[in-house]
Amino acid sequence: MTLLLDDRSLRRHRPFILLCVEQAVGSVGRQVTGLALMLLAVIELDAGPLGAAVIMALTYLPGALLSPFAGVLVDRVPLRRLLVSATSAQALVVGSVAFAAAVGRVTWPQIYLVAGVSGALTFTLSVGLQAALPRVVGPERLLGANSVLTGARTAGQIGGPALGGVLVGFVGAAPALEAGSAAYAVEALLLFALPVALDTPVGRRDTPGESPTAALRAGLAVVRGEWQLWRMVLAGAGLNLGSGAAAALFVLYATRDLGLPAWQLGIVFAMMSAATVIGILLAGRLGRTMGLWRATRVCGLLTGASVFLIPAASWGAAFPLLLAYQLLYGLSGTVWAISMTTTQQLVTPADLQGRVAGFTQAALLVTVPVGALGGGAVAAWLGNVPVLVASAAVALASAATMWAPSGTREGVSPSAAEPSPPSPHAPSAPK
Known part of the structure; x- marks a missing residue:
């Protein structure tokens, strides 16, 4: 129901x-x-x-x-x-x-x-x-x-x-x-x-006695079969891998390499909160005017590109560049996450929502600690700036995969799955 x-x-x-x-x-x-x-x-x-x-x-x-x-x-x-x-x-x-x-x-x-x-x-x-x-x-x-x-x-x-x-x-x-x-x-x-109606089954496809392994395969088949969802999961995993490595080094890099005083670092982190709020306010408008798929691709690309502003701060104007990074990353990453989650929910059958969300969440979560641990280990050998540049390259390249040609021109719009005439939507941005 x-x-x-x-x-x-x-x-x-x-x-x-x-x-x-x-x-x-x-x-x-x-x-x-x-x-x-x-x-x-x-x-x-x-x-x-x-x-x-x-x-x-x-x-x-x-x-x-x-x-x-x-x-x-x-x-x-x-x-x-x-x-x-x-x-x-x-x-x-x-x-x-x-x-x-x-x-x-x-x-x-x-x-x-x-x-x-x-x-x-x-x-x-x-x-x-x-x-x-x-x-x-x-x-x-x-x-x-x-x-x-x-x-x-x-x-x-x-x-x-x-x-x-x-x-x-x-x-x-x-x-x-x-x-x-x-x-x-x-x-x-x-x-x-x-509502108690949430306890009512919705069109279950599971057959009686179906094994958990078979149930997992059914969810994975949706993730792999929906081309937009598959690309978003791969791009999100790569974005989190690169940005996870950058986040692990951020405070150390800003204080030791750039010499930012504590008050400036505090303002930099506060900028992320402000940018997130702006992203929340813009997500609905961008999704309706651009379409969910285009909004997801554009904001994913901006999120990945923004990571380059972190190593760029080592060339001068560190405080303004880090502020710009937090603003761009927080705004575009928030819109990306909202658009991606909405698209995922729209293309997933009602009886498979949990499994598809589980696979998506696993892919996005596991890359964060991997990126953080890997980035920290390599930075101890090569230094912070080379690792930050490589992390940004990974993030941007991952987001760019959503722009590769596909077999269809159709995107998902906010009303794509409506059962009635169109009417004028969080685990977590890739961080």
Whole structure:
């Protein structure tokens, strides 16, 4: 059963409003939890660089590896029940660390286990929400809905670290984790308030007794069979590989090689937040005027090209060039991510939304730590600037693959999958 939206504004659509609030609350919870967990490891367990790196890797890698299997789960079980269960489990998992800290029993195995389980649950939730959105708002509203949800997540990502820092500074890491656990509990309640119809199957293609392997192959067949989707996944993986390497070196390069003072570095990072907001505001208009496929290709190319501004800063005018990089990357990368997600949802059959989102998310996630670790290792040998130039080349070349000739001239428009006459839409930009 598809939950189609009538002509009312999204602002009056209760299920969509619930998703917006859930995205903001969940984003704040994840930011507070991530900061508090890391600080707890540093303060209570005297974590060094290796320990911190392992926590960060465990936050991402399980999600990257398990996302396709999470997609199978999303397509096979009642969706609303799965979303509520995942967030409830996250509240309990994070709360267990707060309890252990309160009684003085925090251990490294628990920190590692919580980082890995919490990361896996986060990305399972991401896959589930990508599959749920087309059913909540209908295909004709996907572009606008994805833009608004990206804005809600961005608000949490901007305010979450500041809130986490204040909480840790005033009440300690353990109470901050309790706040993160409470945010997950609120998120679960918001998801529970979604329409019960989300638990109703939608045209399942699975045959009785079909193996998980066969189910995975069905999702992969869609990714490989839809030429636009296949190109976006390959381009996004390459973009994240190159930009991941650049991001790993960015702070070290800006402070040591370029000599940027802390206040300038802070303004540079603030520019990314401002550019993301601008990208959110422009995504819908660009998608409607240019078409989703053209907007995706143009913004992907701009995202890859912007990475060259980082090594270019070593030739002079470092501060303005890094500001320009953050502006161009944040704006074009945000539009790229929104357009790509919307296109993915439009071309994917309803019963395969979870699996396709899982494969896409896995491809985009796994290249980030690979690029970061590889870039850091090679930079220790060759230096930062050569690696940054190579990273930019990889990012741009990957984005350029979407411009290769294809067998069709047709692109996906915001109304391409509408069941009715046309009417005037987030795991995460490639970063």
